[in-house]
Amino acid sequence: MISFIAQRIAKAIIVLLALVVLNFFLIRMAPGDPAVVMAGEAGAGDQLFIVQLREKFGLDQPLPVQLFLYVKGILSLDLGFSFRQQMPVSTLILQRLPATLLLTGTAFAISLAFGILFGALAARFAGTWADTAITVAALIFYATPLFWVALMAILLFSVAMDWLPSFGYETVGAGYTGLTHVFDVAAHLILPATTIGLFFMATYARMTRASMLEVGRLDFVKTARAKGLSDTVIQRRHVLRNALLPVVTLAGLQAGTLVGGAVLTETVFAWPGIGRLMYEALLQRDYNLLLGVFVVCSAMVLAFNLITDLVYRSVDPRIEFAA
Amino acid sequence: MTVAIKNLKLALPPGGDRAYAVDDVSFELSAGKILCVVGESGSGKSMCAHALMGLLPETVTPESGEIRFEGKNVLALSPTEWLALRGRDIAMVFQEPMTALNPLMRIGDQIAEMFEAHGLLTPKERRQKALALIREVGLPDPERAVRAYPHQLSGGQRQRAMIAMALALEPAVLVADEPTTALDVTTQAQILKLIRDLQRRRNMAVMFITHDFGVVAEIADRVVVLQHGKVVEQGTADDVLLRAQHPYTRALLAAVPTLQPPQRVSLLDRSKAVEVIGLGKTYVSGGGWFRSERRVQAAKEVSFDIFRGETLGLVGESGSGKSSVARLVMRLIEPDAGTVRIGDVDLTKIGGKALREQRRRIQMVFQDPFASLNPRRKVGHIITDGPIAHGVDPAAARKRAGELLSLVGLNAGAMERFPHEFSGGQRQRIGIARALALDPEILVADEAVSALDVSVQAQVLDLLEDLKARLGLSMLFITHDLRVAAQICDRIAVMQHGTIVELKSASLLFAAPEHAYTRELLSAVPGQTSSSKAA
Amino acid sequence: MRQVWRVLLRNPGGMIGIAILIVAVTVALIGPLLFPTSPWRMVQRPFLPPFTLAGFPLGTDALGRDVMAGIIYGARVSLLVGLISTLASLAVGIPLGAVAGYFGGRIDDALMRFTEFFQTVPSFALAIVLVAIMQPSIVSIVSAIAIVSWPPVARLVRGEVLSLRTREYVQAAVVTGQTNWWIIWREILPNALSPVIVLASLMVATAILLESSLSFLGLGDPNLMSWGYMVGAGRTVIRQAWWITVFPGIAILVSVLALNLIGEGLNDALNPRLAKGGR
Amino acid sequence: EGPKPGGVVNAVIQPEPPSLMMGLVQNGPTQMVAGNIYEGLLRYSPKLDPLPGLAETWSVSEDGRVYTFKLVKGVTWHDGKPFTSADVLFSIEFLKQTHARARGNLVQLDKVEAPDESTVVFTLKQPFGPFIGIFEVGSLPMIPKHIYEGTNFKTNPANNTPVGTGPFMFKEWQKGSFIRLVKNPNYHVKGKPNIDEIYWNVIPDAAARSVAYETGKVDVLPGGSVENFDVPRLSKLKNTCVTGAGWEFFSPHSWLWLNNRSGPTANKKFRQALMFAIDRNMAKDVVWNGLGKVATGPSGSAIKYYTSAVPKYDYDPAKAKALLKEAGYNGEKVRMLPLPYGETWQRWAEMVRQNLQDVGINVEMIATDVPGWNQKVSEWDYDIAFTYLYQYGDPALGVGRNYVSSQIAKGSPFNNVEGYSNSEIDKLFADGAVAFPDSAREEIYAKAQKILVEDVPVAWMLELQFPTITRCSVKNLITTGIGVNDGFRDAWIEK
Numbered sequence A: 001m002i003s004f005i006a007q008r009i010a011k012a013i014i015v016l017l018a019l020v021v022l023n024f025f026l027i028r029m030a031p032g033d034p035a036v037v038m039a040g041e042a043g044a045g046d047q048l049f050i051v052q053l054r055e056k057f058g059l060d061q062p063l064p065v066q067l068f069l070y071v072k073g074i075l076s077l078d079l080g081f082s083f084r085q086q087m088p089v090s091t092l093i094l095q096r097l098p099a100t101l102l103l104t105g106t107a108f109a110i111s112l113a114f115g116i117l118f119g120a121l122a123a124r125f126a127g128t129w130a131d132t133a134i135t136v137a138a139l140i141f142y143a144t145p146l147f148w149v150a151l152m153a154i155l156l157f158s159v160a161m162d163w164l165p166s167f168g169y170e171t172v173g174a175g176y177t178g179l180t181h182v183f184d185v186a187a188h189l190i191l192p193a194t195t196i197g198l199f200f201m202a203t204y205a206r207m208t209r210a211s212m213l214e215v216g217r218l219d220f221v222k223t224a225r226a227k228g229l230s231d232t233v234i235q236r237r238h239v240l241r242n243a244l245l246p247v248v249t250l251a252g253l254q255a256g257t258l259v260g261g262a263v264l265t266e267t268v269f270a271w272p273g274i275g276r277l278m279y280e281a282l283l284q285r286d287y288n289l290l291l292g293v294f295v296v297c298s299a300m301v302l303a304f305n306l307i308t309d310l311v312y313r314s315v316d317p318r319i320e321f322a323a
Numbered sequence B: 001m002t003v004a005i006k007n008l009k010l011a012l013p014p015g016g017d018r019a020y021a022v023d024d025v026s027f028e029l030s031a032g033k034i035l036c037v038v039g040e041s042g043s044g045k046s047m048c049a050h051a052l053m054g055l056l057p058e059t060v061t062p063e064s065g066e067i068r069f070e071g072k073n074v075l076a077l078s079p080t081e082w083l084a085l086r087g088r089d090i091a092m093v094f095q096e097p098m099t100a101l102n103p104l105m106r107i108g109d110q111i112a113e114m115f116e117a118h119g120l121l122t123p124k125e126r127r128q129k130a131l132a133l134i135r136e137v138g139l140p141d142p143e144r145a146v147r148a149y150p151h152q153l154s155g156g157q158r159q160r161a162m163i164a165m166a167l168a169l170e171p172a173v174l175v176a177d178e179p180t181t182a183l184d185v186t187t188q189a190q191i192l193k194l195i196r197d198l199q200r201r202r203n204m205a206v207m208f209i210t211h212d213f214g215v216v217a218e219i220a221d222r223v224v225v226l227q228h229g230k231v232v233e234q235g236t237a238d239d240v241l242l243r244a245q246h247p248y249t250r251a252l253l254a255a256v257p258t259l260q261p262p263q264r265v266s267l268l269d270r271s272k273a274v275e276v277i278g279l280g281k282t283y284v285s286g287g288g289w290f291r292s293e294r295r296v297q298a299a300k301e302v303s304f305d306i307f308r309g310e311t312l313g314l315v316g317e318s319g320s321g322k323s324s325v326a327r328l329v330m331r332l333i334e335p336d337a338g339t340v341r342i343g344d345v346d347l348t349k350i351g352g353k354a355l356r357e358q359r360r361r362i363q364m365v366f367q368d369p370f371a372s373l374n375p376r377r378k379v380g381h382i383i384t385d386g387p388i389a390h391g392v393d394p395a396a397a398r399k400r401a402g403e404l405l406s407l408v409g410l411n412a413g414a415m416e417r418f419p420h421e422f423s424g425g426q427r428q429r430i431g432i433a434r435a436l437a438l439d440p441e442i443l444v445a446d447e448a449v450s451a452l453d454v455s456v457q458a459q460v461l462d463l464l465e466d467l468k469a470r471l472g473l474s475m476l477f478i479t480h481d482l483r484v485a486a487q488i489c490d491r492i493a494v495m496q497h498g499t500i501v502e503l504k505s506a507s508l509l510f511a512a513p514e515h516a517y518t519r520e521l522l523s524a525v526p527g528q529t530s531s532s533k534a535a
Numbered sequence C: 001m002r003q004v005w006r007v008l009l010r011n012p013g014g015m016i017g018i019a020i021l022i023v024a025v026t027v028a029l030i031g032p033l034l035f036p037t038s039p040w041r042m043v044q045r046p047f048l049p050p051f052t053l054a055g056f057p058l059g060t061d062a063l064g065r066d067v068m069a070g071i072i073y074g075a076r077v078s079l080l081v082g083l084i085s086t087l088a089s090l091a092v093g094i095p096l097g098a099v100a101g102y103f104g105g106r107i108d109d110a111l112m113r114f115t116e117f118f119q120t121v122p123s124f125a126l127a128i129v130l131v132a133i134m135q136p137s138i139v140s141i142v143s144a145i146a147i148v149s150w151p152p153v154a155r156l157v158r159g160e161v162l163s164l165r166t167r168e169y170v171q172a173a174v175v176t177g178q179t180n181w182w183i184i185w186r187e188i189l190p191n192a193l194s195p196v197i198v199l200a201s202l203m204v205a206t207a208i209l210l211e212s213s214l215s216f217l218g219l220g221d222p223n224l225m226s227w228g229y230m231v232g233a234g235r236t237v238i239r240q241a242w243w244i245t246v247f248p249g250i251a252i253l254v255s256v257l258a259l260n261l262i263g264e265g266l267n268d269a270l271n272p273r274l275a276k277g278g279r
Numbered sequence D: 001e002g003p004k005p006g007g008v009v010n011a012v013i014q015p016e017p018p019s020l021m022m023g024l025v026q027n028g029p030t031q032m033v034a035g036n037i038y039e040g041l042l043r044y045s046p047k048l049d050p051l052p053g054l055a056e057t058w059s060v061s062e063d064g065r066v067y068t069f070k071l072v073k074g075v076t077w078h079d080g081k082p083f084t085s086a087d088v089l090f091s092i093e094f095l096k097q098t099h100a101r102a103r104g105n106l107v108q109l110d111k112v113e114a115p116d117e118s119t120v121v122f123t124l125k126q127p128f129g130p131f132i133g134i135f136e137v138g139s140l141p142m143i144p145k146h147i148y149e150g151t152n153f154k155t156n157p158a159n160n161t162p163v164g165t166g167p168f169m170f171k172e173w174q175k176g177s178f179i180r181l182v183k184n185p186n187y188h189v190k191g192k193p194n195i196d197e198i199y200w201n202v203i204p205d206a207a208a209r210s211v212a213y214e215t216g217k218v219d220v221l222p223g224g225s226v227e228n229f230d231v232p233r234l235s236k237l238k239n240t241c242v243t244g245a246g247w248e249f250f251s252p253h254s255w256l257w258l259n260n261r262s263g264p265t266a267n268k269k270f271r272q273a274l275m276f277a278i279d280r281n282m283a284k285d286v287v288w289n290g291l292g293k294v295a296t297g298p299s300g301s302a303i304k305y306y307t308s309a310v311p312k313y314d315y316d317p318a319k320a321k322a323l324l325k326e327a328g329y330n331g332e333k334v335r336m337l338p339l340p341y342g343e344t345w346q347r348w349a350e351m352v353r354q355n356l357q358d359v360g361i362n363v364e365m366i367a368t369d370v371p372g373w374n375q376k377v378s379e380w381d382y383d384i385a386f387t388y389l390y391q392y393g394d395p396a397l398g399v400g401r402n403y404v405s406s407q408i409a410k411g412s413p414f415n416n417v418e419g420y421s422n423s424e425i426d427k428l429f430a431d432g433a434v435a436f437p438d439s440a441r442e443e444i445y446a447k448a449q450k451i452l453v454e455d456v457p458v459a460w461m462l463e464l465q466f467p468t469i470t471r472c473s474v475k476n477l478i479t480t481g482i483g484v485n486d487g488f489r490d491a492w493i494e495k
């Protein structure tokens, strides 16, 4: 078990390093020079200004040297310095990470719980109107663009009904503490989390349903029926557990990418997360910050993959940790 | 009389093989008696069993008739009434022990669930009962077995667990749908004995489904013979096996090979077609930076010769390495050691183009008639692909393919059809035609008839025998069925744990087995007493 | 294939999907002939509400351009983006997966690491960066979508090939002396295609969504009228002119839905495991 | 009914500023927030007349070369240290190193001295008309000497907790969410500020910003924070006031860069054709909701020495076509870069593309993001590119830089990017900057404007107006030509 984890971590590190190198070049291929961007923002840019900036960021060094310095930094867990924000990248990311984790974690939990619930219900009552309703709803949510859901949700729940706040992480300036603060954040969380959650909920519901129907055709289910177990027990104990394995795998794969994929939602809802940080860094050619976010997101994906594997292995006795 | 099935008619959905899965079937099960239901694949055996359990597929509906259990017509039961009946009064053992158990649940829990389903006992008592049952069916190391997951048990052990489960509530009726078909002969013998013993001890009525007359002879009190969903014959075991009335039953019985090998002339003075010397193969799986690997020695020091025109049989229980040897001989896998010599060519020393060219000299017939033909290629292509790859002109290849098809008993029109349009036996013939298309010197047949019904099996065996004689082929014939081996092989090699423990002429092997394992294997073949009666 | 059609047409979802898709494709093909004016042309007063003026059934946008014309021309772009990017990712994923699955060992290891690598980067983020780097244009958008969506194809094909490779008919091809490439091409790939077709139909849907998301962020091709562009352009005025976003949004939803329905229908028709359940 | 103390204001800031240290970063959002933390020596009225800031009084010598400032007494930095003339001298040195525009503004400076704690004397090499206009907080913010002296300015940790003399003090910054400023209790103007706290909310999506206003979560939408299309709707909401004031100092002026070096745009006739082909009134009405003015030439009408006596280019496609024919244009592809600043600009570009296609110009729109736009423009890799620039009240500060040939240099998107080179214009702008007195300057600039409008080095579009939307209860927010950037000093909230 320990050696399994160690092996996976070693692999992950290699993948991460390869990723750093690739992204490094990829990002630098983009047209646009951070110094020029910043000069642009400053509303003036004589040559001296730009040369100063380039020197300061080390952009005057040859690319391989820049890469070497960057990789060296990464190896000592230093993600470098953000050009634009004049702060260590790790500080910036750590400021934003909790918000993203809260958002995607909530969305993920909601979507997994309800997705499986609805999927299981649909499979249990396959062919009935309940199944049809769930399936159609899932298909529609699956097919609706995320940003579109977000816009509609804001119009409906913030503007028309004024139930929920439409932007931000908390009520700015309210100075809530303790439980009121928790409730305040929760209220802000509802819309963005559901927006992300709906799509994934639909995914998991569809997958759970399909998987359950498939497992339902397997022989051991017949055995269970031959025992005289009631359908409910069979579905819950025998079918669902087996059917969840592929769902768990998929969910694990997605959990990681969710973190970096929340760009749209974070933008629309002004959620101070890491996806938006990435997008802004991209628009400002803030190389170090952008790379930093990518590294962190990828690390997150790898971590989730590892967790999924561990969960999978603990759920499925057939896979054993190689001794 | 415990169960009486009267004029049962089960309708199949439109577009099925036929209108009724089971048509006007009547038979009875009585306490303390084993009723064997026999018939070829698709004859409706399983449907009878499922109807009795109330587990018919949704698409199959009982149209008329009734199943009486203790006076009630169970076909009219409500779903909840079924729940009470299933498992408690009628229990079932399925064919495939691999898939019939929930892979994520411990064996003990799956047995205990039987009590839980009917609200009996406390959890603790259930566990104790489960342990007792596991003991009763003779699983080794019961404490461990209770906590084991299905994949940690062998096939026979799993089947014992299934039986323990079925027996948990001491049902009046046990339905067993081909419970031993997936098992080795030796294991099969043990399971048959177990069922027989338990049935006697508990005075159960057993409905035992099989297509193997050996098994029937071994355990049946009464026999029902099904064909195309209709009962063609039923009676006591002796009546059916020894005094069969219906031609179908007789044909089935006649197709069962005997254990007595026919007299054959020795071919040892001929030249060698294949020489196999010291083959060894160890499978290494897993392994990586930090992981230790799993090794299975599938063949060690395997040596034998096959003479021209000779059939060498390779027998042994599942996992003994038979297929591995076949694949080594075919160079489908790389050997770790040893040589395979065809004439003066050492197959293990060449590769790439040279190997491809030599391949035409040794061809293979595969086990599964469904899996061995590409479902998306027409039969004509399947047969001519090989010769064309070896440079034969396509038109000539097609002509030859037509001839080969008629040689194996199909007409040339078959070339334009796809494999799924043929029956299992016909497909196996196509597979043979494909192998012959390259005019090989040697044919390797790995379980070439195991997947076929007895009657079809007999036809294919005859065909092989005939072709071999006509074309002067040598053959490596792999089977786990000793009856088949007895019929077709000149000499037989017995494999155990990757080594050949005994190799001698067929008649000698059956008459005077030397190795302990060979003897065990021979004695496990079911139905020896009765079938000799029948013969 | 005929049987597949039959199963698909018996599936009500699949039927609806095909019907919608046929309408969409027809619109994409002949719509521009019926509406010859460019969808970019300002033809009426801005913010004309829908259903008020004959000839402009869906109203006009912030510049007075015909929303109906936009949707008709957008069908072409959106469907084409979906289709081409899917084909491109198939073109990468299938050979890669086939080679990895067939040859196994080190080749498989290397190729799968490569694939994993692409799966490790959050795909939407990667797509954004790629489009930004290459500058938004139809080519860069299609390539970006293809680059982020081939890994699942490769994995699927690899899995299929891995299991098909041990099939007896493949071994039969080996023993009759066929070459590796011939075996991959004639024996293995045709049999691995069913799940790929199912996946592909879903990928077209995903690609349309991806394109619209990119457009929403302003990373669309400004010379091509696509549904995503329309939603993105209309969203800032959604409060005074809902129709500018709602109609293209519905167009996206409906066509993605149709593709999903078709995918599901195909799955029922092509997936042998499910098909067996009917026997 | 006078100003009342107290209250909290929620404003929107977009995009999030990279830093609030005004000496180091001068982009728009930084100026908007930090303009309330830092101060300059002067402020400017909507007519661009100087008003007292940190300087109480000021005087200019007869020859226009010596400027003497008397500082307000008793001013302290937010950390309690006194503000003196030494800080002014230090700030000049500081900004010369870090502030590109200040560096440019100070080229004529010979020396600066502090005879006493509260007096600063600037001596110029020669008279420089615009000099009195360079003391606004964004152009020349005062930097605390006691914090920065002898340190590495750029890495000084104090950059994260800016210290100024302004009416508000930096309190807290939740990155990605909000910046919080609180009242400076020791502010040197008695009775000011009135407001207790300002929250600058970071909301990246334009639609979300207008929803935030609509749902009452924010009270102030500074100019440019919502799309123009939303302005009419928002202004109709109750308790909502809209003003276009507060941009006089910047006078944002928009035009199309036309590449004068190569391609069809190198031809003057072609450029003139563009001016006739583009319907600027319609753009104003449809895209800008009637806000702003059609530009007549290089100078905005609020800029000193503006003249309307220049050639006129009214919308006339027929004339444009004729000119194109004369220019010998034969359908070559013309690449157009929109300004990637949101939907308004995108729509505008689409509209212009339509105008140009109507007269037969083969336009291809090139999509870019901000860095891509910056790069392409500063590397001269375009044919037509949208832009807008601030003019800072004086042609010598904000106009000349875009037309004189000495400002042709790759690498900046704010100089003479179009590559227009005319020695007469060079001379006129050189003379205009140092001519004395005003009447002399006026004459020179009138001539320059006439020549430029005739030559069309760039295609002027609109004098932009970015309306500021507020709750009407927020009073007195915009009192100067700098608008919101230093507006909260005087603002108060009606209860």
Ligand SMILES: Nc1ncnc2c1ncn2[C@@H]1O[C@H](COP(=O)(O)OP(=O)(O)OP(=O)(O)O)[C@@H](O)[C@H]1O
Pocket (backbone or CB within 6 Å): B012, B013, B016, B017, B018, B021, B039, B040, B041, B042, B043, B044, B045, B046, B047, B048, B057, B059, B060, B211, C277, C278, C279
């Ligand atoms: N789920 C099903 N739906 C429809 N038809 C079925 C189904 N299962 C079996 N059949 C059909 O019912 C008939 C009887 O099948 P059954 O399974 O009883 O045969 P069997 O005698 O058990 O054969 P085998 O020896 O192969 O198990 C066959 O024609 C088969 O095709």
Ligand SMILES: Nc1ncnc2c1ncn2[C@@H]1O[C@H](COP(=O)(O)OP(=O)(O)OP(=O)(O)O)[C@@H](O)[C@H]1O
Pocket (backbone or CB within 6 Å): B283, B284, B285, B296, B297, B298, B316, B317, B318, B319, B320, B321, B322, B323, B324, B325, B480
């Ligand atoms: N590719 C493989 N990798 C690892 N182990 C294998 C592989 N193929 C076979 N084995 C193992 O090698 C042993 C011999 O297998 P083989 O298939 O040769 O047996 P067999 O005698 O043909 O059995 P059966 O009668 O079940 O076909 C078994 O323990 C099997 O699990």
Ligand SMILES: [Mg+2]
Pocket (backbone or CB within 6 Å): B045, B046, B047, B177
């Ligand atoms: Mg059966």
Ligand SMILES: [Mg+2]
Pocket (backbone or CB within 6 Å): B322, B323, B324, B447
């Ligand atoms: Mg085998």
